[in-house]
Structure formats: structure tokens, C-alpha cells
Amino acid sequence: MAKNKMLTKNVFQITTVFLVLLFCDVTFSFKFEDDKFLPPENFKDMRTDEIIKFYGYPGEEHKVLTEDGYILSNFRLANPGGYPILLLHGMTATSDSFLLRGPRYDMSFLLWKRGYDVWMWNARGNIYSTEHVNMTYKDEKFFLFSIQEYGQYDTPASIDYILNMTGHTSVITIGHSNGCGNVLTMAALRPEYNDKVLLNIMWGQAVMLKYELFKGMMEMSYSMYTRYMNFDHDQSVMKKGSEKLELVKAFCNPESPLLSSLCLMFMGLVSGPNSNQTDFYAVKRMMTKFPAGSSMNAFKQMMQNMRSGEYKPLSYGVTENMRRYGTREPSPYPLGEVKIPTAMYYSCCNDFLSSKADNKLLKNKLTNVIKFQTISYKKFNHGDFLWAKDGYELLYKDVLVLIHKYTPSKYRSEIPIL
Numbered sequence: 001m002a003k004n005k006m007l008t009k010n011v012f013q014i015t016t017v018f019l020v021l022l023f024c025d026v027t028f029s030f031k032f033e034d035d036k037f038l039p040p041e042n043f044k045d046m047r048t049d050e051i052i053k054f055y056g057y058p059g060e061e062h063k064v065l066t067e068d069g070y071i072l073s074n075f076r077l078a079n080p081g082g083y084p085i086l087l088l089h090g091m092t093a094t095s096d097s098f099l100l101r102g103p104r105y106d107m108s109f110l111l112w113k114r115g116y117d118v119w120m121w122n123a124r125g126n127i128y129s130t131e132h133v134n135m136t137y138k139d140e141k142f143f144l145f146s147i148q149e150y151g152q153y154d155t156p157a158s159i160d161y162i163l164n165m166t167g168h169t170s171v172i173t174i175g176h177s178n179g180c181g182n183v184l185t186m187a188a189l190r191p192e193y194n195d196k197v198l199l200n201i202m203w204g205q206a207v208m209l210k211y212e213l214f215k216g217m218m219e220m221s222y223s224m225y226t227r228y229m230n231f232d233h234d235q236s237v238m239k240k241g242s243e244k245l246e247l248v249k250a251f252c253n254p255e256s257p258l259l260s261s262l263c264l265m266f267m268g269l270v271s272g273p274n275s276n277q278t279d280f281y282a283v284k285r286m287m288t289k290f291p292a293g294s295s296m297n298a299f300k301q302m303m304q305n306m307r308s309g310e311y312k313p314l315s316y317g318v319t320e321n322m323r324r325y326g327t328r329e330p331s332p333y334p335l336g337e338v339k340i341p342t343a344m345y346y347s348c349c350n351d352f353l354s355s356k357a358d359n360k361l362l363k364n365k366l367t368n369v370i371k372f373q374t375i376s377y378k379k380f381n382h383g384d385f386l387w388a389k390d391g392y393e394l395l396y397k398d399v400l401v402l403i404h405k406y407t408p409s410k411y412r413s414e415i416p417i418l
């Protein structure tokens with residue numbers, strides 16, 4: 001009897017110690033520090049997973065191989081078992097675009113807190129995705145891609161990787177700016193991917209650029225760049241380690257107050273002036289990783305689309321077009337083939353890269369737009385989708401409600417959206 005009691009006591013003690021250890025382990029591995037301040041000059045030298053870990057959240061890096069041999073470095077704000085969401089950054093940006101303000105404010109963290117498994121893409125050729133099975137980043141040929149490849153190869157590879165890793169059969173996607181084109185291109189060219197995206201959300205689409213408010217400025221910068229900066233016909237634009245990128249980085253150095261304020265002014269002007277939403281620390285963080293590299297052909301395709309007012313593959317000139325496409329000019333991507341439920345969010349009046357008219361133009365080409373919503377604050381600009389001070393009230397809350405509605409019930413969070 002006494003022996004039995006001793007045993008019970010021992011088992012009890014051991015269990016207690018074990019539980020205490022387990023508890024400590026849990027509290028040690030998830031030490032959320034939502035209010036920690038991340039100085040831009042430190043943000044600069046941190047990779048996406050390091051930024052996530054800085055705040056005490058689980059950050060991971062994943063190498064994704066595309067069909068045409070590029071190796072992307074995608075990142076994950078990991079919530080194994082949660083419903084997967086893929087975030088797609090804009091032109092010459094990176095996965096860091098979704099981590100500019102910190103865990104209390106960024107959409108990435110807000111999704112994680114509601115149980116979602118958050119993944120972030122990095123475009124081939126940006127500072128993270130610099131590898132290929134047969135080429136190096138230094139090869140000119142590495143940069144012979146247009147924006148089409150982001151949708152035709154990068155995005156399907158990223159989605160397949162997620163589905164394979166998690167056992168899910170579909171994802172939800174959120175794109176910003178040019179990143180909105182990825183899912184459209186993919187679904188238009190590879191119809192089998194329509195079933196792999198449950199809901200596609202676009203923030204300030206830069207797919208249709210016909211009525212862009214910044215058109216003249218874009219034309220001028222493009223022609224100046226090709227004439228005076230790119231006289232050596234470099235196929236890459238602002239790639240990692242290039243002199244041109246160093247020049248911009250010097251201009252936007254967060255440690256120099258004068259230069260960084262000039263840089264901030266410039267960013268304000270490019271995004272849309274006089275928004276009261278600008279979080280300067282967030283912009284400074286963004287500028288330490290922007291521009292992050294792309295290709296000449298990607299810019300060329302965007303410029304051609306801006307001029308023609310269509311969303312089309314890159315035109316190479318008649319001879320090469322005949323060889324590639326069998327026509328003198330490429331035909332627009334068949335956007336009518338996109339079956340994915342699509343939600344579009346845009347600024348009515350102050351997004352210089354995504355005008356209301358262009359949002360309407362795109363909406364009319366799509367067949368399954370389930371939401372077409374303007375942001376209530378009229379001066380909301382292109383960057384505000386990522387760093388607005390009132391981002392939650394103006395945009396994210398509505399997006400969270402929409403996502404909740406589409407999420408299969410067993411993956412829905414019980415936490416109310418207030």
C-alpha cells in the first residue's frame with residue numbers, strides 16, 4: 001500500500017516536472033514581442049525569416065524550384081496545419097514588403113494570428129531569388145525573362161510547393177501592384193491552376209496601366225534609363241551588387257537624414273502625394289530593400305502594356321514574334337479564362353500607379369469579380385496598401401472578413417474580427 005502511494009507520488013512529481021518543462025519550452029519558443037522596434041538600418045541586413053524571428057514568430061526559408069530551373073527563396077510565417085495564404089509582392093520588391101510595420105499591424109502577422117499559414121514569394125532575379133540550376137546570377141541569360149514568367153512559372157511552382165508541403169489542395173492569394181498579375185497570368189495560361197486558388201485578392205493592381213496617372217513620368221524615366229544609364233544593354237535592372245543599385249542605395253541610406261528624407265519625398269511622389277497614412281519608419285525599411293532587382297524585359301513588357309492599354313506578352317519585334325507566337329504582335333492574355341473568385345481593392349483618387357479607370361478596365365475583363373472596393377480615404381496611395389497607419393481600419397479588416405468567409409469552416413478562427 002505504502003509502496004503504491006510512493007509510486008503515485010513519484011509519477012505525480014515526474015509528470016509535474018515534465019509539464020513545467022514543456023510549458024517553459026513552449027513559452028521560450030514563442031516569445032512574441034509585438035512592440036519591439038526594428039530600426040531600418042538593422043532591417044537592411046536581415047532576411048525575411050530573421051525579421052519574423054526578431055519579433056519572436058516562426059520564420060522559415062524555403063527553396064522552390066521552377067520548371068525552367070530558377071530556384072526561388074520563398075519565406076514562411078509558419079502555422080503548420082493552418083490554411084495557406086500566399087503573398088505576392090510588386091515589381092522589384094521582395095517578401096519584406098509584408099513586414100514593414102511589425103506584428104501589430106502587418107497583414108502577414110494579422111493572418112498568422114488568425115491561424116493562417118503565411119507564405120511569401122520572391123520573384124526570380126530579386127535579391128533573394130538569385131539561383132538557377134544551370135546559370136549563375138552573373139550570367140546575362142539569367143535575366144532573360146519578362147513579367148510573364150512570374151505568372152507562368154514562379155507562381156505555380158510556389159503554389160505546388162505549398163500544397164505538397166502542407167497537404168492542402170488550394171491556397172488564397174494576395175497580390176500588391178504588379179504582383180496582382182501573377183495569378184491572372186497563371187490561370188490564363190495554365191487553366192488547371194484555377195482550382196488551386198480559392199480566392200485571389202488584388203491590392204492596387206498594376207496589370208492594366210492604360211490610364212496610369214504617372215504615365216508621362218514612367219515614359220521619361222524608362223527612356224532616360226535605357227539611353228543614359230543602360231548604354232551597355234545590361235539585361236538586368238538593379239540587380240544585387242550592381243553599381244546602379246549601389247547608387248540608389250546611397251541615395252536612400254537610412255543613416256543619412258538628408259538623403260533619406262529626399263528618398264522619402266521621392267517615394268511619396270511616386271506612390272501618390274499628400275497621404276496622411278505614411279509611416280516613415282516603414283517606408284525607410286522598405287527602401288533598404290527596394291529596388292530589389294528585375295529584368296529589362298520585365299520593364300519593357302510593362303511599358304508596352306502601358307502604351308497599348310492591354311495585358312499582353314512581351315513583343316520582340318515582328319520576326320521574333322512570328323517565331324514565338326505565330327503572329328506579328330502577341331495577343332492579350334486570355335483573362336476571360338480566369339475562373340478564380342477575385343476581389344479588387346483600389347484607391348479612388350491618389351494611387352499614381354493604379355488608377356480607378358484601370359481597375360475598372362481590368363474588372364470588365366474578368367468574369368468572376370466578387371468584390372470591387374474603393375478605399376474610403378481618398379488620398380490613400382500605392383504604398384499605403386503596405387504601410388498605411390490606419391491600414392487595419394481602411395483595408396485589412398475588410399480583407400480579413402472576406403478571407404474568413406471563403407476559408408473552409410474547419411480552418412476558420414474563432415477570434416472575432418473587431
Ligand SMILES: *[C@@H]1O[C@H](CO)[C@@H](O)[C@H](O)[C@H]1NC(C)=O
Pocket residue numbers: 067068069070133134
Ligand atoms: C540544365 O542543363 C542540363 C544539362 O545540359 C539539361 O539537361 C537541363 O534541361 C537544364 N535544365 C534547365 C532547367 O535548363
Ligand SMILES: *[C@@H]1O[C@H](CO)[C@@H](O)[C@H](O)[C@H]1NC(C)=O
Pocket residue numbers: 160161164165
Ligand atoms: C513533394 O514532396 C516530396 C517529399 O516530401 C518530394 O520528394 C517531391 O519532390 C515534392 N514535389 C514537388 C513538386 O515539390
Ligand SMILES: *[C@@H]1O[C@H](CO)[C@@H](O)[C@H](O)[C@H]1NC(C)=O
Pocket residue numbers: 276277377389390
Ligand atoms: C487622415 O485623414 C483622414 C481624413 O481627413 C482622417 O479621417 C484620418 O484620421 C487621418 N489619419 C491619420 C493617421 O492622420
